[in-house]
Amino acid sequence: MESYFTVMFAFFFLPVTMLVYQLFPVKKRWVVLLVASLIFFWSISGGLILFVILSGFMIHYFGLWMENIDLQCSSHKEAQKKKRSVLVFAICVHIGILVLCKYTGFLLGNINSLFVWLNIPILIQVPKIGLPIGISFYSLQAVSYCVDVYRQKIKADHNPLRLLLFLVFFPTIMEGPICRYEQTAYSLWEGKSISYGSLTFGTQRILWGVFKKLVIADRLNPMVNELFTNYQNYSGGMVCIAMVTYTLQLYMDFSGTMDVVIGTAEIFGVHLPENFRQPFFSKSIAEFWQRWHITLGTWFKDYVFYPVSMSKMAKKITRKTKKKLGYYYAPLVAGSIALFAVWICNGLWHGSGWHFIFFGLYHFFFILMGNLMLPLLRKYHLQFNHGFLRYLAMIRTTILVCIGELIFRADGLRIALAMIKKMFVDFQFESLNAQMLSTLHIDMQDILLVCVSVLIVFVISVCKEKNVQIRKKVASGPIVLRWTLYYTLIFAVILFGAYGTGYVPVDPMYASY
Amino acid sequence: METIIEILQEIQPDLDCTREDLIDGHLLDSLAILSLVAELEDAFDLMIPAVEITPDNFNSVKRMKAMVDRLLEEE
Secondary structure, rough: OOOEEEEEEEEOHHHHHHHHHHOHHHHHHHHHHHHHHHHHHHHHHHHHHHHHHHHHHHHHHHHHHHHHHHOOOOOOHHHHHHHHHHHHHHHHHHHHHHHHHHHHHHHHHHHHHHHHOOOOOOOOOOOOOOOOOOOHHHHHHHHHHHHHHHHOOOOOOOOOOHHHHHEEEEEEEEOOOOOOOOHHHHHHHHOOOOOOHHHHHHHHHHHHHHHHHHHHHHHHHHHHHHHHHHHHHHOOHHHHHHHHHHHHHHHHHHHHHHHHHHHHHHHHOOOOOEOOOOOOOOOOOHHHHHHHOHHHHHHHHHHHHHHHHOOOOHHHHHHHHHHHHHHHHHHHHHHHHHHHHHHHHHHHHHOHHHHHHHHHHHHHHHHHHHHHHHHHHHHOOOOOHHHHHHHHHHHHHHHHHHHHHHHHHOOHHHHHHHHHHHHHOOOOOOOOOOHHHHOOOOOOOHHHHHHHHHHHHHHHHHHHHHHOOHHHHHOOOOOHHHHHHHHHHHHHHHHHHHOOOOOOOOHHHHHOO | OHHHHHHHHHOOOOOOOOOOOOOOOOOOOHHHHHHHHHHHHHHOOOOHHHHOOHHHHHHHHHHHHHHHHHHHHOO
Protein backbone atom coordinates (compact mmCIF):
# COMPACT_ATOMS: atom_id res chain seq x y z
CA MET A 1 0.00 0.00 0.00
CA GLU A 2 2.06 2.99 -1.21
CA SER A 3 -0.62 5.69 -1.23
CA TYR A 4 -4.32 6.55 -1.25
CA PHE A 5 -4.48 5.82 -4.99
CA THR A 6 -4.01 2.07 -4.84
CA VAL A 7 -6.57 -0.68 -5.22
CA MET A 8 -5.51 -2.03 -1.82
CA PHE A 9 -6.35 1.29 -0.11
CA ALA A 10 -9.58 2.03 -1.98
CA PHE A 11 -11.13 -1.44 -1.97
CA PHE A 12 -9.72 -3.07 1.13
CA PHE A 13 -8.07 -0.82 3.71
CA LEU A 14 -10.63 2.02 3.71
CA PRO A 15 -13.81 -0.11 3.57
CA VAL A 16 -12.54 -2.47 6.29
CA THR A 17 -11.54 0.48 8.50
CA MET A 18 -14.97 2.04 8.00
CA LEU A 19 -16.74 -1.22 8.85
CA VAL A 20 -14.71 -1.92 11.99
CA TYR A 21 -15.01 1.75 13.05
CA GLN A 22 -18.79 1.70 12.71
CA LEU A 23 -19.11 -1.58 14.63
CA PHE A 24 -17.02 -0.37 17.57
CA PRO A 25 -18.52 1.47 20.58
CA VAL A 26 -18.43 5.26 20.13
CA LYS A 27 -15.88 5.85 22.90
CA LYS A 28 -13.42 3.35 21.42
CA ARG A 29 -13.68 4.33 17.77
CA TRP A 30 -10.57 6.50 18.03
CA VAL A 31 -8.64 3.31 18.83
CA VAL A 32 -9.76 1.87 15.48
CA LEU A 33 -8.51 5.01 13.74
CA LEU A 34 -5.20 4.76 15.62
CA VAL A 35 -4.65 1.08 14.78
CA ALA A 36 -5.61 1.67 11.14
CA SER A 37 -3.24 4.65 10.99
CA LEU A 38 -0.36 2.66 12.47
CA ILE A 39 -0.99 -0.18 9.99
CA PHE A 40 -1.07 2.33 7.13
CA PHE A 41 2.17 3.93 8.32
CA TRP A 42 3.91 0.59 8.82
CA SER A 43 2.82 -0.63 5.35
CA ILE A 44 4.73 2.29 3.79
CA SER A 45 7.65 2.90 6.13
CA GLY A 46 8.01 -0.36 8.04
CA GLY A 47 10.28 -0.16 11.07
CA LEU A 48 10.59 3.63 10.73
CA ILE A 49 7.21 3.72 12.50
CA LEU A 50 9.31 3.96 15.68
CA PHE A 51 10.11 7.58 14.76
CA VAL A 52 6.49 8.71 14.86
CA ILE A 53 5.67 6.62 17.93
CA LEU A 54 8.66 8.17 19.70
CA SER A 55 7.50 11.61 18.59
CA GLY A 56 4.01 11.01 19.99
CA PHE A 57 5.29 9.92 23.38
CA MET A 58 7.86 12.73 23.50
CA ILE A 59 5.35 15.52 22.94
CA HIS A 60 3.08 13.89 25.50
CA TYR A 61 5.92 14.00 28.02
CA PHE A 62 6.98 17.57 27.13
CA GLY A 63 3.37 18.75 27.42
CA LEU A 64 2.98 17.21 30.88
CA TRP A 65 6.35 18.60 31.95
CA MET A 66 5.23 22.16 31.03
CA GLU A 67 1.88 21.62 32.73
CA ASN A 68 3.66 20.53 35.92
CA ILE A 69 5.81 23.66 35.83
CA ASP A 70 2.66 25.79 35.66
CA LEU A 71 1.24 23.97 38.69
CA GLN A 72 4.41 24.21 40.75
CA CYS A 73 5.52 27.79 40.05
CA SER A 74 4.03 30.59 42.09
CA SER A 75 4.54 33.30 39.47
CA HIS A 76 3.59 33.35 35.80
CA LYS A 77 6.96 34.88 34.81
CA GLU A 78 8.94 32.18 36.60
CA ALA A 79 6.79 29.45 35.00
CA GLN A 80 7.24 30.93 31.51
CA LYS A 81 11.01 31.05 31.94
CA LYS A 82 11.21 27.39 33.00
CA LYS A 83 8.72 26.27 30.36
CA ARG A 84 10.70 28.09 27.67
CA SER A 85 13.69 25.80 28.33
CA VAL A 86 11.46 22.74 27.96
CA LEU A 87 9.94 24.14 24.78
CA VAL A 88 13.33 24.92 23.24
CA PHE A 89 14.47 21.38 24.08
CA ALA A 90 11.29 19.90 22.56
CA ILE A 91 11.68 21.93 19.36
CA CYS A 92 15.40 21.04 19.08
CA VAL A 93 14.64 17.34 19.46
CA HIS A 94 11.92 17.30 16.80
CA ILE A 95 13.65 19.57 14.32
CA GLY A 96 16.90 17.74 15.06
CA ILE A 97 15.37 14.39 14.09
CA LEU A 98 13.90 15.98 10.95
CA VAL A 99 17.29 17.47 10.02
CA LEU A 100 19.02 14.15 10.70
CA CYS A 101 16.64 12.17 8.49
CA LYS A 102 16.20 14.68 5.72
CA TYR A 103 19.29 16.90 5.51
CA THR A 104 22.29 14.81 6.59
CA GLY A 105 23.13 13.91 3.01
CA PHE A 106 22.87 17.54 1.85
CA LEU A 107 24.93 18.91 4.73
CA LEU A 108 27.69 16.30 4.50
CA GLY A 109 27.73 16.53 0.71
CA ASN A 110 28.35 20.28 0.95
CA ILE A 111 31.06 19.79 3.58
CA ASN A 112 32.76 17.27 1.28
CA SER A 113 32.55 19.76 -1.61
CA LEU A 114 34.10 22.41 0.63
CA PHE A 115 36.95 20.04 1.51
CA VAL A 116 37.59 19.39 -2.19
CA TRP A 117 37.60 23.12 -2.91
CA LEU A 118 40.05 23.71 -0.03
CA ASN A 119 42.20 20.76 -1.16
CA ILE A 120 41.62 19.00 2.15
CA PRO A 121 41.93 15.25 1.58
CA ILE A 122 38.99 14.24 3.75
CA LEU A 123 35.86 12.52 2.52
CA ILE A 124 33.04 12.05 5.00
CA GLN A 125 30.94 8.98 4.24
CA VAL A 126 27.32 9.98 3.81
CA PRO A 127 25.21 7.50 5.78
CA LYS A 128 21.95 6.19 4.37
CA ILE A 129 19.19 7.27 6.73
CA GLY A 130 15.63 6.19 6.15
CA LEU A 131 12.93 8.84 5.83
CA PRO A 132 9.68 7.98 7.64
CA ILE A 133 6.59 8.88 5.63
CA GLY A 134 5.17 12.28 6.54
CA ILE A 135 8.04 13.30 8.83
CA SER A 136 7.97 16.88 7.50
CA PHE A 137 4.26 17.08 8.27
CA TYR A 138 3.95 15.39 11.64
CA SER A 139 7.11 17.11 12.97
CA LEU A 140 5.49 20.50 12.37
CA GLN A 141 2.30 19.28 14.07
CA ALA A 142 4.37 18.06 17.03
CA VAL A 143 6.15 21.42 17.33
CA SER A 144 2.85 23.33 17.08
CA TYR A 145 1.38 21.17 19.88
CA CYS A 146 4.34 21.92 22.17
CA VAL A 147 4.26 25.66 21.40
CA ASP A 148 0.49 25.85 21.97
CA VAL A 149 0.85 24.09 25.36
CA TYR A 150 3.64 26.55 26.28
CA ARG A 151 1.43 29.49 25.26
CA GLN A 152 -1.44 27.97 27.31
CA LYS A 153 -3.56 28.03 24.20
CA ILE A 154 -4.35 24.36 24.82
CA LYS A 155 -4.08 22.03 27.81
CA ALA A 156 -1.54 19.20 27.76
CA ASP A 157 -3.12 15.91 26.67
CA HIS A 158 -2.80 13.20 29.31
CA ASN A 159 -3.36 10.38 26.85
CA PRO A 160 -0.25 9.60 24.75
CA LEU A 161 -2.14 7.33 22.37
CA ARG A 162 -4.66 10.04 21.51
CA LEU A 163 -1.76 12.38 20.84
CA LEU A 164 -0.18 9.72 18.65
CA LEU A 165 -3.41 9.54 16.64
CA PHE A 166 -3.27 13.32 16.15
CA LEU A 167 0.20 12.89 14.60
CA VAL A 168 -0.32 9.72 12.60
CA PHE A 169 -3.98 9.92 11.41
CA PHE A 170 -3.82 8.02 8.15
CA PRO A 171 -5.51 10.54 5.82
CA THR A 172 -3.13 13.32 6.87
CA ILE A 173 0.14 11.45 7.41
CA MET A 174 1.34 11.43 3.78
CA GLU A 175 0.75 15.02 2.61
CA GLY A 176 -1.01 16.90 5.39
CA PRO A 177 -2.88 19.19 5.75
CA ILE A 178 -0.83 20.32 8.76
CA CYS A 179 -3.42 20.30 11.51
CA ARG A 180 -3.60 22.20 14.78
CA TYR A 181 -4.42 20.28 17.92
CA GLU A 182 -7.25 22.61 18.98
CA GLN A 183 -8.93 22.41 15.56
CA THR A 184 -8.65 18.72 14.78
CA ALA A 185 -7.81 16.59 17.79
CA TYR A 186 -11.27 16.47 19.41
CA SER A 187 -13.02 15.41 16.24
CA LEU A 188 -10.61 12.46 16.04
CA TRP A 189 -11.83 11.17 19.41
CA GLU A 190 -15.52 12.02 19.06
CA GLY A 191 -16.29 8.73 17.36
CA LYS A 192 -19.03 10.20 15.15
CA SER A 193 -21.00 7.56 13.32
CA ILE A 194 -20.58 7.23 9.59
CA SER A 195 -23.84 8.62 8.28
CA TYR A 196 -25.38 8.69 4.81
CA GLY A 197 -24.44 12.38 4.61
CA SER A 198 -20.81 11.95 5.68
CA LEU A 199 -20.39 8.93 3.42
CA THR A 200 -21.83 10.57 0.30
CA PHE A 201 -20.15 13.94 0.81
CA GLY A 202 -16.85 12.30 1.64
CA THR A 203 -17.03 9.96 -1.34
CA GLN A 204 -17.88 12.81 -3.71
CA ARG A 205 -14.83 14.71 -2.53
CA ILE A 206 -12.64 11.61 -2.92
CA LEU A 207 -13.97 11.04 -6.43
CA TRP A 208 -13.21 14.63 -7.41
CA GLY A 209 -9.65 14.26 -6.09
CA VAL A 210 -9.13 10.97 -7.93
CA PHE A 211 -10.35 12.66 -11.14
CA LYS A 212 -7.81 15.48 -10.80
CA LYS A 213 -4.95 13.12 -9.95
CA LEU A 214 -5.51 10.19 -12.29
CA VAL A 215 -7.10 11.90 -15.30
CA ILE A 216 -5.00 15.08 -15.39
CA ALA A 217 -1.87 14.95 -13.19
CA ASP A 218 -0.69 11.40 -13.86
CA ARG A 219 -1.46 11.71 -17.58
CA LEU A 220 0.97 14.66 -17.80
CA ASN A 221 3.72 12.94 -15.82
CA PRO A 222 5.57 11.12 -18.65
CA MET A 223 5.73 14.27 -20.77
CA VAL A 224 6.95 16.41 -17.86
CA ASN A 225 9.62 13.81 -17.01
CA GLU A 226 10.83 13.67 -20.61
CA LEU A 227 11.04 17.48 -21.00
CA PHE A 228 12.78 18.08 -17.66
CA THR A 229 15.21 15.17 -18.06
CA ASN A 230 16.17 16.00 -21.65
CA TYR A 231 15.56 19.75 -21.81
CA GLN A 232 18.82 20.23 -23.79
CA ASN A 233 17.21 18.42 -26.74
CA TYR A 234 14.28 20.82 -26.93
CA SER A 235 13.72 24.47 -27.77
CA GLY A 236 13.01 27.21 -25.24
CA GLY A 237 9.35 27.12 -26.24
CA MET A 238 9.15 23.45 -25.28
CA VAL A 239 10.87 24.24 -21.96
CA CYS A 240 8.12 26.81 -21.43
CA ILE A 241 5.52 24.11 -22.10
CA ALA A 242 7.34 21.86 -19.62
CA MET A 243 7.17 24.62 -17.00
CA VAL A 244 3.45 25.25 -17.43
CA THR A 245 2.60 21.56 -17.69
CA TYR A 246 4.53 20.74 -14.54
CA THR A 247 2.77 23.52 -12.62
CA LEU A 248 -0.55 22.11 -13.78
CA GLN A 249 0.51 18.57 -12.86
CA LEU A 250 1.67 19.67 -9.40
CA TYR A 251 -1.55 21.55 -8.67
CA MET A 252 -3.80 18.71 -9.83
CA ASP A 253 -1.71 16.11 -8.00
CA PHE A 254 -1.45 17.96 -4.68
CA SER A 255 -4.95 19.47 -4.60
CA GLY A 256 -6.40 16.20 -5.87
CA THR A 257 -4.69 14.32 -3.05
CA MET A 258 -6.03 16.90 -0.60
CA ASP A 259 -9.55 16.27 -1.90
CA VAL A 260 -9.07 12.55 -1.27
CA VAL A 261 -7.60 13.21 2.19
CA ILE A 262 -10.32 15.64 3.27
CA GLY A 263 -13.05 13.43 1.77
CA THR A 264 -11.72 10.36 3.61
CA ALA A 265 -11.62 12.22 6.92
CA GLU A 266 -15.11 13.59 6.24
CA ILE A 267 -16.46 10.04 6.12
CA PHE A 268 -15.37 9.60 9.76
CA GLY A 269 -16.81 12.98 10.76
CA VAL A 270 -13.34 14.56 11.02
CA HIS A 271 -13.18 18.01 9.46
CA LEU A 272 -9.72 18.95 8.20
CA PRO A 273 -8.59 22.44 7.19
CA GLU A 274 -8.52 23.30 3.47
CA ASN A 275 -5.11 23.53 1.83
CA PHE A 276 -6.09 25.25 -1.42
CA ARG A 277 -8.32 28.19 -2.31
CA GLN A 278 -8.17 28.67 -6.07
CA PRO A 279 -4.47 29.74 -5.98
CA PHE A 280 -4.23 30.74 -9.65
CA PHE A 281 -6.72 33.55 -9.09
CA SER A 282 -4.07 35.30 -6.97
CA LYS A 283 -3.06 38.84 -7.88
CA SER A 284 0.32 38.67 -6.16
CA ILE A 285 2.84 36.14 -4.91
CA ALA A 286 1.90 37.02 -1.31
CA GLU A 287 -1.75 36.25 -2.07
CA PHE A 288 -0.72 33.04 -3.88
CA TRP A 289 0.82 31.69 -0.67
CA GLN A 290 -2.39 32.49 1.20
CA ARG A 291 -4.20 30.25 -1.27
CA TRP A 292 -1.62 27.45 -1.95
CA HIS A 293 -0.63 24.94 0.75
CA ILE A 294 -2.51 27.14 3.20
CA THR A 295 -1.74 25.10 6.33
CA LEU A 296 2.02 25.29 5.71
CA GLY A 297 1.80 29.05 5.21
CA THR A 298 -0.22 29.60 8.37
CA TRP A 299 2.14 27.32 10.31
CA PHE A 300 5.15 29.43 9.27
CA LYS A 301 3.19 32.62 9.99
CA ASP A 302 2.22 31.56 13.52
CA TYR A 303 5.41 29.74 14.57
CA VAL A 304 8.17 31.58 12.67
CA PHE A 305 7.01 34.94 11.26
CA TYR A 306 5.22 36.35 14.32
CA PRO A 307 7.69 35.05 16.95
CA VAL A 308 10.60 36.56 14.97
CA SER A 309 8.88 39.83 14.02
CA MET A 310 7.39 40.35 17.47
CA SER A 311 10.55 39.55 19.42
CA LYS A 312 11.91 42.28 21.72
CA MET A 313 14.70 43.02 19.24
CA ALA A 314 12.30 43.32 16.31
CA LYS A 315 9.91 45.63 18.22
CA LYS A 316 12.91 47.76 19.19
CA ILE A 317 13.87 48.10 15.50
CA THR A 318 10.26 48.99 14.59
CA ARG A 319 10.06 51.71 17.28
CA LYS A 320 13.47 53.16 16.39
CA THR A 321 12.73 53.34 12.66
CA LYS A 322 9.14 54.63 12.96
CA LYS A 323 10.06 58.34 12.91
CA LYS A 324 12.34 58.02 9.88
CA LEU A 325 10.43 55.41 7.88
CA GLY A 326 6.81 55.96 8.95
CA TYR A 327 4.02 53.56 9.92
CA TYR A 328 4.30 51.38 6.86
CA TYR A 329 8.04 50.94 6.27
CA ALA A 330 9.14 50.77 9.94
CA PRO A 331 7.59 47.35 10.66
CA LEU A 332 8.69 46.23 7.18
CA VAL A 333 12.31 46.13 8.39
CA ALA A 334 11.61 43.60 11.15
CA GLY A 335 8.94 41.99 9.00
CA SER A 336 11.41 41.44 6.15
CA ILE A 337 13.90 39.77 8.49
CA ALA A 338 11.12 37.48 9.67
CA LEU A 339 9.96 36.87 6.09
CA PHE A 340 13.52 35.93 5.10
CA ALA A 341 13.59 33.36 7.90
CA VAL A 342 10.20 32.00 6.78
CA TRP A 343 11.25 31.60 3.17
CA ILE A 344 14.58 29.97 3.93
CA CYS A 345 12.66 27.47 6.09
CA ASN A 346 9.94 27.08 3.44
CA GLY A 347 12.49 26.35 0.74
CA LEU A 348 14.37 23.87 2.90
CA TRP A 349 11.16 22.23 4.10
CA HIS A 350 10.44 21.27 0.50
CA GLY A 351 13.76 19.56 0.00
CA SER A 352 17.46 19.36 0.71
CA GLY A 353 19.13 21.11 -2.18
CA TRP A 354 20.38 24.53 -3.18
CA HIS A 355 17.58 24.94 -5.73
CA PHE A 356 15.03 24.54 -2.93
CA ILE A 357 16.74 27.34 -0.99
CA PHE A 358 16.75 29.39 -4.19
CA PHE A 359 13.03 28.57 -4.64
CA GLY A 360 12.34 29.99 -1.18
CA LEU A 361 14.43 33.13 -1.81
CA TYR A 362 12.76 33.60 -5.20
CA HIS A 363 9.35 33.89 -3.52
CA PHE A 364 10.81 36.01 -0.68
CA PHE A 365 12.13 38.47 -3.28
CA PHE A 366 8.75 38.94 -4.97
CA ILE A 367 6.84 39.22 -1.69
CA LEU A 368 9.36 41.80 -0.47
CA MET A 369 9.08 43.74 -3.75
CA GLY A 370 5.30 43.65 -3.44
CA ASN A 371 5.49 45.04 0.10
CA LEU A 372 7.95 47.80 -0.93
CA MET A 373 5.81 48.83 -3.90
CA LEU A 374 2.42 48.78 -2.13
CA PRO A 375 2.36 52.42 -0.86
CA LEU A 376 3.29 53.62 -4.36
CA LEU A 377 0.58 51.49 -5.96
CA ARG A 378 -1.97 52.76 -3.41
CA LYS A 379 -0.91 56.36 -4.12
CA TYR A 380 -1.60 55.99 -7.85
CA HIS A 381 -4.64 53.70 -7.36
CA LEU A 382 -2.90 50.82 -9.12
CA GLN A 383 -3.88 48.01 -6.80
CA PHE A 384 -4.98 45.52 -9.45
CA ASN A 385 -8.25 44.80 -7.66
CA HIS A 386 -10.68 45.52 -10.48
CA GLY A 387 -11.29 45.04 -14.17
CA PHE A 388 -8.54 44.48 -16.69
CA LEU A 389 -5.71 45.17 -14.21
CA ARG A 390 -7.02 42.37 -11.99
CA TYR A 391 -6.69 39.81 -14.80
CA LEU A 392 -3.31 41.20 -15.78
CA ALA A 393 -2.13 40.73 -12.17
CA MET A 394 -3.42 37.13 -12.17
CA ILE A 395 -1.55 36.34 -15.39
CA ARG A 396 1.63 37.99 -14.09
CA THR A 397 1.41 36.06 -10.82
CA THR A 398 0.79 32.77 -12.63
CA ILE A 399 3.87 33.33 -14.83
CA LEU A 400 6.03 34.06 -11.78
CA VAL A 401 4.64 30.99 -9.99
CA CYS A 402 5.35 28.78 -13.01
CA ILE A 403 8.99 29.97 -13.12
CA GLY A 404 9.23 29.20 -9.39
CA GLU A 405 7.87 25.70 -9.99
CA LEU A 406 10.43 25.15 -12.75
CA ILE A 407 13.17 25.94 -10.22
CA PHE A 408 11.45 23.57 -7.80
CA ARG A 409 11.23 20.68 -10.26
CA ALA A 410 14.60 21.02 -11.99
CA ASP A 411 17.34 18.62 -11.04
CA GLY A 412 19.50 21.24 -9.37
CA LEU A 413 20.01 24.99 -9.44
CA ARG A 414 22.37 24.97 -12.42
CA ILE A 415 19.84 23.08 -14.55
CA ALA A 416 17.01 25.35 -13.40
CA LEU A 417 18.92 28.46 -14.46
CA ALA A 418 19.93 26.82 -17.75
CA MET A 419 16.29 26.02 -18.48
CA ILE A 420 15.17 29.58 -17.67
CA LYS A 421 17.92 30.97 -19.90
CA LYS A 422 16.83 28.64 -22.72
CA MET A 423 13.24 29.93 -22.49
CA PHE A 424 14.39 33.48 -23.13
CA VAL A 425 17.28 32.86 -25.52
CA ASP A 426 15.70 30.15 -27.69
CA PHE A 427 11.97 30.87 -27.59
CA GLN A 428 10.61 28.79 -30.44
CA PHE A 429 8.50 25.67 -30.70
CA GLU A 430 9.10 22.34 -32.39
CA SER A 431 6.40 21.04 -34.65
CA LEU A 432 4.05 18.88 -32.60
CA ASN A 433 3.91 16.09 -35.17
CA ALA A 434 3.26 12.41 -34.42
CA GLN A 435 6.94 11.66 -33.85
CA MET A 436 7.37 14.55 -31.40
CA LEU A 437 4.22 13.59 -29.51
CA SER A 438 5.46 10.02 -29.30
CA THR A 439 8.78 11.22 -27.85
CA LEU A 440 6.81 13.24 -25.31
CA HIS A 441 4.72 10.12 -24.40
CA ILE A 442 1.48 11.89 -25.23
CA ASP A 443 -1.02 11.92 -28.11
CA MET A 444 -3.76 14.23 -29.39
CA GLN A 445 -6.40 12.36 -27.39
CA ASP A 446 -4.41 12.96 -24.19
CA ILE A 447 -4.10 16.66 -25.01
CA LEU A 448 -7.82 16.98 -25.72
CA LEU A 449 -8.70 15.06 -22.55
CA VAL A 450 -6.43 17.21 -20.41
CA CYS A 451 -7.81 20.42 -21.94
CA VAL A 452 -11.43 19.40 -21.34
CA SER A 453 -10.66 18.21 -17.79
CA VAL A 454 -8.77 21.38 -16.93
CA LEU A 455 -11.70 23.41 -18.26
CA ILE A 456 -14.05 21.51 -15.95
CA VAL A 457 -11.73 22.17 -12.98
CA PHE A 458 -11.54 25.84 -14.01
CA VAL A 459 -15.33 26.21 -14.11
CA ILE A 460 -15.64 24.59 -10.67
CA SER A 461 -12.89 26.92 -9.40
CA VAL A 462 -14.71 30.00 -10.71
CA CYS A 463 -17.87 28.85 -8.91
CA LYS A 464 -15.96 28.32 -5.67
CA GLU A 465 -14.30 31.73 -6.03
CA LYS A 466 -17.78 33.26 -6.27
CA ASN A 467 -18.80 31.31 -3.12
CA VAL A 468 -21.22 29.07 -5.00
CA GLN A 469 -21.78 26.02 -2.77
CA ILE A 470 -21.56 23.49 -5.60
CA ARG A 471 -21.83 20.31 -3.56
CA LYS A 472 -24.86 21.58 -1.65
CA LYS A 473 -26.52 22.66 -4.90
CA VAL A 474 -25.88 19.24 -6.46
CA ALA A 475 -27.03 17.46 -3.29
CA SER A 476 -30.30 19.41 -3.31
CA GLY A 477 -30.83 18.92 -7.05
CA PRO A 478 -33.03 16.27 -8.73
CA ILE A 479 -31.86 12.72 -8.10
CA VAL A 480 -31.43 12.05 -11.83
CA LEU A 481 -29.07 15.02 -12.22
CA ARG A 482 -27.11 14.05 -9.08
CA TRP A 483 -26.51 10.48 -10.13
CA THR A 484 -25.76 11.48 -13.74
CA LEU A 485 -22.97 13.71 -12.45
CA TYR A 486 -21.65 11.05 -10.06
CA TYR A 487 -21.64 8.32 -12.71
CA THR A 488 -20.02 10.68 -15.24
CA LEU A 489 -17.21 11.31 -12.79
CA ILE A 490 -16.85 7.61 -11.93
CA PHE A 491 -16.72 6.58 -15.58
CA ALA A 492 -14.35 9.45 -16.40
CA VAL A 493 -11.92 8.06 -13.84
CA ILE A 494 -12.37 4.46 -14.97
CA LEU A 495 -12.10 5.21 -18.70
CA PHE A 496 -9.65 8.10 -18.72
CA GLY A 497 -7.55 7.61 -15.59
CA ALA A 498 -3.82 7.16 -16.21
CA TYR A 499 -3.42 3.74 -14.65
CA GLY A 500 -3.03 0.14 -15.81
CA THR A 501 -1.02 -1.18 -18.77
CA GLY A 502 1.24 1.42 -20.33
CA TYR A 503 1.22 3.70 -17.31
CA VAL A 504 3.68 3.97 -14.46
CA PRO A 505 1.90 4.64 -11.15
CA VAL A 506 2.77 8.10 -9.81
CA ASP A 507 3.03 8.49 -6.05
CA PRO A 508 1.47 11.67 -4.63
CA MET A 509 4.15 14.29 -5.26
CA TYR A 510 4.28 15.76 -1.77
CA ALA A 511 4.53 12.32 -0.14
CA SER A 512 8.32 12.41 -0.27
CA TYR A 513 8.50 15.43 2.06
CA MET B 1 -12.10 52.48 21.02
CA GLU B 2 -11.45 55.84 19.38
CA THR B 3 -7.70 55.43 20.01
CA ILE B 4 -7.71 52.08 18.22
CA ILE B 5 -9.67 53.51 15.28
CA GLU B 6 -7.24 56.44 15.03
CA ILE B 7 -4.28 54.04 15.01
CA LEU B 8 -5.88 51.88 12.29
CA GLN B 9 -6.58 54.92 10.14
CA GLU B 10 -2.99 56.11 10.49
CA ILE B 11 -1.68 52.68 9.44
CA GLN B 12 -4.17 52.01 6.65
CA PRO B 13 -6.21 55.14 5.76
CA ASP B 14 -8.58 53.32 3.38
CA LEU B 15 -9.50 50.62 5.92
CA ASP B 16 -13.18 50.24 6.79
CA CYS B 17 -12.96 50.06 10.59
CA THR B 18 -16.57 48.93 10.95
CA ARG B 19 -15.79 45.55 9.34
CA GLU B 20 -15.76 42.47 11.55
CA ASP B 21 -13.50 40.38 9.32
CA LEU B 22 -10.35 42.47 9.23
CA ILE B 23 -8.13 39.32 9.44
CA ASP B 24 -10.39 36.65 7.91
CA GLY B 25 -11.24 39.00 5.03
CA HIS B 26 -7.50 39.71 4.46
CA LEU B 27 -8.05 43.44 4.99
CA LEU B 28 -5.18 43.63 7.47
CA ASP B 29 -2.05 41.78 6.38
CA SER B 30 0.85 40.54 8.54
CA LEU B 31 2.81 43.78 8.21
CA ALA B 32 -0.17 45.92 9.14
CA ILE B 33 -0.60 43.70 12.22
CA LEU B 34 3.05 44.32 13.22
CA SER B 35 2.55 48.07 12.94
CA LEU B 36 -0.74 47.86 14.81
CA VAL B 37 0.77 45.81 17.65
CA ALA B 38 3.65 48.28 18.07
CA GLU B 39 1.20 51.24 18.17
CA LEU B 40 -1.21 49.52 20.59
CA GLU B 41 1.68 48.66 22.90
CA ASP B 42 2.85 52.29 22.90
CA ALA B 43 -0.64 53.79 23.22
CA PHE B 44 -1.77 51.54 26.09
CA ASP B 45 1.66 50.80 27.66
CA LEU B 46 1.32 47.04 27.51
CA MET B 47 3.00 43.97 25.94
CA ILE B 48 1.16 41.97 23.29
CA PRO B 49 2.72 38.51 22.90
CA ALA B 50 2.70 36.64 19.59
CA VAL B 51 0.07 34.19 20.90
CA GLU B 52 -2.49 37.01 20.91
CA ILE B 53 -2.24 37.45 17.12
CA THR B 54 -5.41 35.57 16.25
CA PRO B 55 -8.55 36.44 14.25
CA ASP B 56 -10.46 36.30 17.57
CA ASN B 57 -8.47 39.30 18.82
CA PHE B 58 -7.97 41.30 15.63
CA ASN B 59 -11.00 40.74 13.41
CA SER B 60 -12.73 43.92 14.59
CA VAL B 61 -12.08 47.09 16.60
CA LYS B 62 -14.41 45.73 19.31
CA ARG B 63 -12.32 42.57 19.63
CA MET B 64 -9.07 44.55 19.73
CA LYS B 65 -10.48 46.65 22.57
CA ALA B 66 -11.51 43.49 24.44
CA MET B 67 -7.99 42.09 24.04
CA VAL B 68 -6.36 45.33 25.24
CA ASP B 69 -8.70 45.50 28.28
CA ARG B 70 -7.95 41.87 29.14
CA LEU B 71 -4.17 42.30 28.83
CA LEU B 72 -4.26 45.47 30.95
CA GLU B 73 -6.21 43.60 33.61
CA GLU B 74 -3.73 40.70 33.55
CA GLU B 75 -0.83 43.11 34.03
